[in-house]
Amino acid sequence: MSHMTNPLATPDQLFQRRSYxxxxxxxQDAIFFATQCLTQAAGILLELPQSVTAQANVLLARYWLVExxxxxxxxxxxxxxxxxxxxxxxxxxxxxxxxxxxxxxLSPHTSFFRPPNSPPPPPPPPTAPPASASPSHLPTESTYLxxxxxxxxxxAHILHALSFNTHAALPHPLAITYLQALDFxxxxxxxxxxxxxxxxxxxxxxxxMLYLTHQPNxxxxxxxxxAARDVGAKMxxxxxxxxxxxxxxxxxxxxVGMRSLVGWGAQMRRELDExxxxxxxxxxxxxxxxxxxxxxxxxxxxxxDGGGGPEGSGLDAEEEMARRMDEKMAxxxxxx
Amino acid sequence: xxxxxxxxxxxxxxxxxxxxxLKKAKEEKKRIKAEKLRKLEAETHAREAAAAVAVAAxxxxxxxxxxxxxxxxxxxxxxxxxxQTTAAGVDGSGGALQxxxxxxxxxxxxxxxxxxxxxxxxxxxxxxxxxxxKEIATGKVVALKRLKIDPKDRGGLPVTGLREIQMxxxxxxxxxxKMREVVVGDDTSKIENIFLVLEFVEHDLKSILxxxxxxxxxxxxxxxxxxxxxxxxxxxDNWILHRDLKTxxxxxxxxxxxxxxxxxxxxxxxxxxxxxxxxLVVTLWYRAPELLLGAxxxxxxxxxxSVGCIFGELLTREPLLQGRxxxxxxxxxxxxCGIPTDDTWPAFxxxxxxxxxxxxxxxxxxxxxxxxxxxxLLTAAGVALLSGLLALDPDRRPTAREMLAHEYFRQDPKPKxxxxxxxxxxxxxQERRRRRETPNxxxxxxxxxxxxxxxxxxxxSGREKEERGGGFSLRMV
Numbered sequence: 001m002s003h004m005t006n007p008l009a010t011p012d013q014l015f016q017r018r019s020y021x022x023x024x025x026x027x028q029d030a031i032f033f034a035t036q037c038l039t040q041a042a043g044i045l046l047e048l049p050q051s052v053t054a055q056a057n058v059l060l061a062r063y064w065l066v067e068x069x070x071x072x073x074x075x076x077x078x079x080x081x082x083x084x085x086x087x088x089x090x091x092x093x094x095x096x097x098x099x100x101x102x103x104x105x106l107s108p109h110t111s112f113f114r115p116p117n118s119p120p121p122p123p124p125p126p127t128a129p130p131a132s133a134s135p136s137h138l139p140t141e142s143t144y145l146x147x148x149x150x151x152x153x154x155x156a157h158i159l160h161a162l163s164f165n166t167h168a169a170l171p172h173p174l175a176i177t178y179l180q181a182l183d184f185x186x187x188x189x190x191x192x193x194x195x196x197x198x199x200x201x202x203x204x205x206x207x208x209m210l211y212l213t214h215q216p217n218x219x220x221x222x223x224x225x226x227a228a229r230d231v232g233a234k235m236x237x238x239x240x241x242x243x244x245x246x247x248x249x250x251x252x253x254x255x256v257g258m259r260s261l262v263g264w265g266a267q268m269r270r271e272l273d274e275x276x277x278x279x280x281x282x283x284x285x286x287x288x289x290x291x292x293x294x295x296x297x298x299x300x301x302x303x304x305d306g307g308g309g310p311e312g313s314g315l316d317a318e319e320e321m322a323r324r325m326d327e328k329m330a331x332x333x334x335x336x
Numbered sequence: 337x338x339x340x341x342x343x344x345x346x347x348x349x350x351x352x353x354x355x356x357x358l359k360k361a362k363e364e365k366k367r368i369k370a371e372k373l374r375k376l377e378a379e380t381h382a383r384e385a386a387a388a389v390a391v392a393a394x395x396x397x398x399x400x401x402x403x404x405x406x407x408x409x410x411x412x413x414x415x416x417x418x419x420q421t422t423a424a425g426v427d428g429s430g431g432a433l434q435x436x437x438x439x440x441x442x443x444x445x446x447x448x449x450x451x452x453x454x455x456x457x458x459x460x461x462x463x464x465x466x467x468x469x470k471e472i473a474t475g476k477v478v479a480l481k482r483l484k485i486d487p488k489d490r491g492g493l494p495v496t497g498l499r500e501i502q503m504x505x506x507x508x509x510x511x512x513x514k515m516r517e518v519v520v521g522d523d524t525s526k527i528e529n530i531f532l533v534l535e536f537v538e539h540d541l542k543s544i545l546x547x548x549x550x551x552x553x554x555x556x557x558x559x560x561x562x563x564x565x566x567x568x569x570x571x572x573d574n575w576i577l578h579r580d581l582k583t584x585x586x587x588x589x590x591x592x593x594x595x596x597x598x599x600x601x602x603x604x605x606x607x608x609x610x611x612x613x614x615x616l617v618v619t620l621w622y623r624a625p626e627l628l629l630g631a632x633x634x635x636x637x638x639x640x641x642s643v644g645c646i647f648g649e650l651l652t653r654e655p656l657l658q659g660r661x662x663x664x665x666x667x668x669x670x671x672x673c674g675i676p677t678d679d680t681w682p683a684f685x686x687x688x689x690x691x692x693x694x695x696x697x698x699x700x701x702x703x704x705x706x707x708x709x710x711x712x713l714l715t716a717a718g719v720a721l722l723s724g725l726l727a728l729d730p731d732r733r734p735t736a737r738e739m740l741a742h743e744y745f746r747q748d749p750k751p752k753x754x755x756x757x758x759x760x761x762x763x764x765x766q767e768r769r770r771r772r773e774t775p776n777x778x779x780x781x782x783x784x785x786x787x788x789x790x791x792x793x794x795x796x797s798g799r800e801k802e803e804r805g806g807g808f809s810l811r812m813v
Contacts, residue, residue: 002506005440011371013444062443087495088502090610095490152492156527159493163446164501164518164530215438245436250372 006058006169009212013065023070024297027288029207030275031069033268034113034283035060036205038105039078041112045101046093048086050201051170056085057204058168058211059158065212066161072154073285075102079147080154088166099147103139106282113272114280171216172200175223178244182224185233195227196220202261210257214250221246222254365437449519449531452480468536478516479537483530493530500599501532503576511567513537513587513597537587537595541646544760545583545653554715556758557650558751561643562740563594568643569736571596572636578602579617580777581642583649592757601777609635616778618642620665621655625676626730628666630688637730640739644725651711670695673726674705681729717744 018025036057043053060081069077079102086093105112139147159166175196179185184192200223203210210219221241228235241251273280275287452469458479459466465482483497504515514535521529541560552560564586571578580601587595601617613634615627624641626634648656657672659665670676675695676684684690707723714722721744727733734742745751 002440005438007441007443010442010444013442066443066445083492087492088498092495095492148490152490153526155492159498160520160524160527161445162443164498165443165505166498166502167506169440215440217438242435245438247435 002167002169004169004174004216006167006211006215007062007165008215009062009065009209014209014213017065023068023288023292024295026271027275027291028069030268030271031074031283031288032061032064032207032209033205033265034272035074035078037113038075038102038282039082040201040204041105042078042082042098042101045105046082046086046097048082048091048093049089051172052085052089052091053082054170054172054201054204055089055166055168056081058170059085059162059166061209061212063158063161065209067157070285070288072157073150075106075282075284076147076150076154077158078102080151080158083151084155084158084166085168095148095151096144098151099139099144102147103143104137106284107137108279108281109137110281113269113276113282168211169216170200171219171223172197174216175200175220178220178224181243182236182240185228185235187231187233192227192231192233195230196223199223199226199258202265203258205265206257206261207264208257210254214254217244218246218250218254220244222251222258225251225255226258361437361439364439368437368439447517447519448522448524449480449529450522451519452478452531452533454480477536479534480519481532481534483532485528485530487528493527496600497530499603503599503602503604504532504534506574507571507576509567509570511563511594511596512570513595534597535595537589537597539588539590539760540584540597541586541588541594541650542582542584544588545649547760548653551653552650553749553752555749555752557647558745558749559592559754559757560588560594560650561647562745562751563754564596564643564646565736565739567594567596568639569740571602572639572736575604575606576602577605577636578639578642580619580622581639581646582619582622583646583655586646588760590759592752592754605636609633619777620662621645621658623665624730625666625669625673625728626687628662628669629684629690629693632688635730636735637733640725640733640736641730643736643739644722644733647722647725648711651714669728672706672710673723673728676728680727680732683729683731715744715747717742717747720744 017028039056039060040053043050043056056078060077063077063081079098083093083095083098104110176193179189179193179196200219203219203223221244225235225241227233239248241248272283275283275291277287277290451472453472455468455470455477457465457467465484467480467482468477469480470477483494485493485497501515501518504513508514516533516535519531519533520527568578568581576599578596578599578601580598581596585596585598587597589595603613605613610633612632615630615632618624618627618638622642622645624634624638627638645656657665657668659668674680678685705723707726708719711719711722721739721742724732724734724742725739
């Protein structure tokens with residue numbers, strides 16, 4: 001049965017999220033959205049199957065309900081979950097590959113989270129860099145070593161926070177099975193199946209954390225329902241979702257949750273764009289801190305829940321210094 | 337999951353467990369419902385939006401919440417009957433629809449090892465240290481298995497250890513050792529000490545077999561084998577290959593219960609089996625011939641072979657096939673089970689290491705199986721079962737489930753009731769166990785042994801001479 005069930009978040013955990021280090025909930029949502037997108041992008045560049053990347057998304061969402069997001073750099077958490085899940089899957093990826101990929105995704109070269117009108121990105125060869133690749137596409141050896149150390153540290157940290165439970169059941173196979181049971185609603189198999197999977201993948205990014213509050217069967221039914229409506233397929237007259245053990249209430253909630261993602265995603269991107277100062281790209285901790293400064297909220301380095309630990313500040317004094325200076329610059333720019 | 341062919345007593349126990357489980361599930365259901373209500377309240381805003389859209393769209397035409405007050409206006413569906421006939425888990429008594437609720441538990445940080453008080457060391461194996469400990473809060477005695485971590489390993493935490501944890505977490509069977517939780521050392525800034533909290537089981541089968549003056553009775557062998565088969569069947573039903581079944585990994589408590597332990601080699605597989613599995617699995621003496629011959633695609637039948645080896649060991653108190661190295665192991669297998677032919681193992685010639693294999697001709701004296709002669713005291717059904725388990729062709733071995741239905745378990749003497757099982761002085765209880773001479777399971781990352789053509793022709797030409805000399809000498813070294 002464990003292949004079809006997931007551990008779910010407790011109401012306490014969901015509630016507690018609102019109290020993390022005074023970080024406003026909309027900022028947390030934006031960080032969540034950006035980081036999950038980053039994981040997906042990295043998964044594609046690393047040629048990982050979506051089943052692996054999606055599991056990494058789920059683990060990351062769980063981790064951030066146990067540990068406040070500000071205690072580690074977001075991209076590092078994304079890399080560590082992806083590394084961990086890939087390691088346990090039939091398709092492991094080396095720390096070197098991850099380092100290259102994330103370095104690229106965080107560099108100014110990528111199209112990741114850039115406005116569509118920006119100059120086209122250079123061809124990305126992140127995993128198998130030819131000798132001629134410009135050096136700025138690849139991390140230096142010391143950057144790689146620091147990334148690797150952070151990766152291993154975070155891996156253990158995440159496992160500790162999740163009690164070493166890396167199990168994440170995905171609704172995707174169930175959704176296909178349900179579609180088969182429904183005879184693909186007598187429309188083209190490919191269309192309705194693709195739309196269903198798209199809904200499920202998009203739901204991974206939802207700030208409502210649908211994968212942590214609902215079991216895979218409910219997610220699958222909701223995605224099938226949405227897809228059927230989108231392609232205009234005729235659903236059975238009866239309450240067919242009950243066959244798959246989903247209540248109408250639950251289905252309604254999920255259906256709306258999944259449908260609302262489109263508008264919400266666009267809004268998030270605008271917000272993220274603002275936060276990164278119009279430069280685009282992945283949001284970083286210093287961006288969030290600067291944003292908080294603009295709003296007049298002071299927040300320590302994850303000290304809100306004592307989960308930050310010394311590694312965030314002590315590990316890399318140089319980077320910390322650079323971060324401070326960036327913040328200062330941002331403040332100066334604000335003032336002028 | 338307990339077998340059907342169990343004694344009445346065992347069945348009763350299983351029933352009681354099932355009942356308790358059902359009750360628990362019911363309570364859990366209640367809890368989840370209450371939780372959901374709270375959660376939904378916290379998200380009133382989103383819910384209102386949901387209601388608005390649902391009503392606007394007008395696509396919902398049913399009412400399934402007979403057991404809770406309607407939160408908003410709804411139409412009553414006329415399609416009730418059709419739903420009842422098709423829905424899974426319809427509650428026949430009241431007509432109210434009862435949906436299955438899945439409980440996956442919750443997640444959260446793991447506890448500290450300081451919650452346990454260490455009593456004594458038990459064993460140091462290839463994959464970690466095991467010690468006996470007492471939970472301070474409850475006084476319950478457990479076994480703490482420390483995961484071996486190499487801090488210099490730049491790959492991070494060992495994947496075998498993580499797999500073992502995940503599989504033990506997923507398993508719940510009376511013949512599989514239970515993991516209660518995972519705890520870590522107090523210094524959580526650096527996770528170096530990881531302990532698996534396992535149920536404490538007094539003995540391992542290996543040391544019992546070594547120390548017992550008389551072999552197990554036939555009825556006792558049946559009980560043990562039946563429990564082993566039932567545990568292995570459970571694992572295989574859940575897509576787990578153990579890949580290191582041997583007597584030192586089988587634990588026995590003082591109530592006669594056998595538990596499969598040590599999942600350091602185990603992994604999840606699918607159907608069809610993954611194409612490239614490592615051949616470096618299973619301790620040599622329990623390794624199936626297809627693994628020795630280099631098959632990269634293998635099935636649950638490799639565990640069944642190990643079960644066969646354990647069966648033989650239970651009967652004689654000696655490991656059945658104590659090869660000194662891969663080639664020797666293979667020679668011993670052929671001596672016991674016969675030389676593979678196109679009849680007994682059609683796919684055999686296609687295996688990577690079989691090409692260079694020069695086998696004695698069909699006329700050779702020892703081309704047939706000698707299982708019958710090696711176990712003169714075993715009943716015909718017993719011999720049939722053992723020969724089946726040790727069939728050279730993996731496709732001809734019975735599955736663990738099929739094995740449970742074998743006539744051997746129904747014949748007299750019947751399997752002994754677990755409660756009537758003899759007890760043994762505990763070694764794990766007090767003194768440190770000595771290290772076993774059993775070879776360890778192959779380590780990860782070793783190169784697979786390539787049995788060269790040279791090796792084989794040499795061994796087998798020697799073997800032919802040996803045959804002419806007067807049959808196989810199978811005295812143990």
